[in-house]
Amino acid sequence: MDAIACGSDNKFVAAAFLERGRLLYGDTQRIKTQMFIPGYRHGTALAGLMAGSLNASLPVGVAPGCRLLPVRWEYDKRFRITPQGFHTILTALADKTDIFINTWASLPHMSLPDETVRLMGELSRSGGRRGKGILFIWAAGNSGCPIHFCADSPVPFTGYVKDNVFCEGRYSTSFTHSICNLENVLIVAAINLYGRRAHYSSYGPGIALCAPSNNRHCFDAFPFDEPGLTTRSADIKGYTHNFKGTSGAAGLVAGVAALTLSANPQLDACELADILCGTAAKDLNCRPYDEHRFTAPGSVSGEVTDLPLQPFRDGRFNGNGWSPWFGYGLVDAEKAVMMALDRVKN
Secondary structure, eight states: OEEEEOSOSSSBSOEEEEETTEEEEEOHHHHHHHHOOTTOOHHHHHHHHHHOOOOSSSOOOSSTTOEEEEEEOEESSSEEOOHHHHHHHHHHTTTTOSEEEEOOOOSSEEOOOHHHHHHHHHHHHHOSTTSSOOEEEEEOOSSSSBSSEEEEEEEEEEEEEETTEEEEEEEEEEEEETTTTSTTEEEEEEEOTTSBBOTTOOBSTTEEEEEEOOOOOTTOSSOOOOOOEEEEOSSTTSEEEEEOHHHHHHHHHHHHHHHHHHHOTTOOHHHHHHHHHHTOBOOOBOOOOOOOEEEOTTSSSSEEESSOOGGGSOOOOOTTSOBTTTBTOBOOHHHHHHHHHHHHHO
16 A cells, blocks of 8 residues: 655655554654565555656656655554554545555455545545645456446356366355545556456446556456566566556556646645546447356356456446446546646646
């Protein structure tokens, strides 16, 4: 999880991590050994993608001049990601950031306490270090299922295919997302490098934008040869060519948001969200993938399909400019920055 502050020279404002329910906050150099967990590179890759500094030999982030405030979840042999921990983080960062990115999800219900949802609503309007609201960027998820929808029959949200059989499947008819209707919360889906919906990307009501990432089959039934994102990371080489998932897509959107806000620091969170959605590109590939059906022992119908649910089989944009696969479209850094600069002139 990272927060972005715009408009200064030093890369890290500070850093923080959860320990026994408390958020410990301090100078990055002082607590860096406690921040980094060997073998886990997701956070470093995300940070590099968003705001990696200008460098002659390593990848550069989308917004290289912006600062980061990384936050690590509690760790004791595994990461402990909880709604209570999220509320603690949110409260501590209420006046310290402009853009807040989150890349964890919980299926089939992304459920946060009412108190946390209310706090997010307040912070999105008047929180942040400038008092102009925090823009929240949220990864949609990589399970190829809806994020906020009630289906007529059970929908798989986890499982894999082996020898044409769907194994260890989990199903639900109800999918809910506590914050998908909140103002200034942008939930981000993933597309591949050809502008086509990433096969694994979650979809449906609540999706606001999309951005590029890798591609893979939602049930890992067969491989795709489309690469992930190149970004600086904690890998031995100092970078990776394979950052992926809707985490990568959300990181790109957060970077573009930071770049746009840097162009016009007077924007509030609502104006920033409007610019990102209003300038998003819609020349995307709306063609669905070929359908594959797999035997699913124990399921109601005895088989599963790898296509989106019937109401969302069509990825085309509707009359309001929204698509269940792409939201309002592919985030466009150039157009967003130009619109932000135009508002300075006006």
